[in-house]
Amino acid sequence: MPPAPQLPRPTDAELEILRVLWDLGPSTVRQVHDLLSRKRDVGYTTMLKLMQIMTDKGLLLRDESERSHVYRAKQKEAVTQKQLVKDLVSKAFGGSTEKLVMQALSSKKATAQEIAEIRKLLDEMEGGAQ
Amino acid sequence: MPPAPQLPRPTDAELEILRVLWDLGPSTVRQVHDLLSRKRDVGYTTMLKLMQIMTDKGLLLRDESERSHVYRAKQKEAVTQKQLVKDLVSKAFGGSTEKLVMQALSSKKATAQEIAEIRKLLDEMEGGAQ
DNA sequence: AGTCTTCTACGAAGACTTTCGTGGTTCAGA
C-alpha cells in the first residue's frame, strides 16, 4: 500500500473533537456535541461543520450508512500525539526531544509511581535498543 | 508587582522568530531576516510586519533608540517552552504530562548520556520533592 | 544638492479557523 500521506496537524478545536472520539469511539455529531457542550457553549451546527471539514481533511472517517452519520478518528491517539510532539520539538525545542522531556518533567510534580514508570521505560530503552 | 499577564501562545511563524532571538539575543529585523531567509524564502517586510505584530501582542520588546529598531524576546526561552508544553498536554494528552513524556521518549532513540541526564532529573525530583 | 540604499509604517490580499443561520430532508408521533 502507498505510504500513508501525512495528515495536517489538527487545530485546537479539532483536537477537542478528536479527544472525544478517541475516548468514546465512533460517535455521531449529536454525541460529540452533547459531551462538549457541557464544557463549552458551542452550537450543534458548529460541531457538524467542523467534523465535516475534518472528514474532508482526512482526519476523520465517516460511516453514512445510517441517517445519523457515525464519525471516527482516522489515526490512533498515539499516532497523532507522536506527530504533535515531533512538531513541537522541531518548532520550539530546536529538534531536541530531551529538552522537551526535561522541561516537561521539571515543570510538574510527578508522583513516585509515575517516576517509576518513566524509569522503567528508560531501562527498556537502554537495554533493548541499538 | 502585578502578576505577569499571560502572553498569547506564539504561532508557528512567531516561534520561528523567537528561536532566532533566543539564540542571537537582541537583534534587528535585518539580522533576523538574514538568518531566516537562508532556510526559507521570505520577504523582509514580512519579517518586519510579524515582529511589529509580536511587539503589539507583547511577545517582543523593542528598543527604538536607534534607527534600526532592536527587538528582543519578552519571555525567556524556558518560560515559553513551559507554556507550550502545558498547552499541548492539556489539549492533546488530557492533562497527563507523563503520557507526553512517555510518548516523547518512546518515539526517540535517546543516547545513553541523555538517558542518564533524565535519570538524574528523576532522582532529584524524588529526593527533593514534597 | 541629488541619488541610492535602508529602514519603518501602513494597508490589504489570500488563506485558514471558528462560528452559526437557513433550508431541505427524513423520521416519529399525534
Next chain:
DNA sequence: TCTGAACCACGAAAGTCTTCGTAGAAGACT
C-alpha cells in the same frame, strides 16, 4: 396525513495568520 423534531448540506461572516507591495523618512555617498 400533518406537525414537530432531528439531521445534513451549504454559505457566509468574523476573526486570525501570513504574506508582501507601496510610500515616506532617514542616512550614506558622490
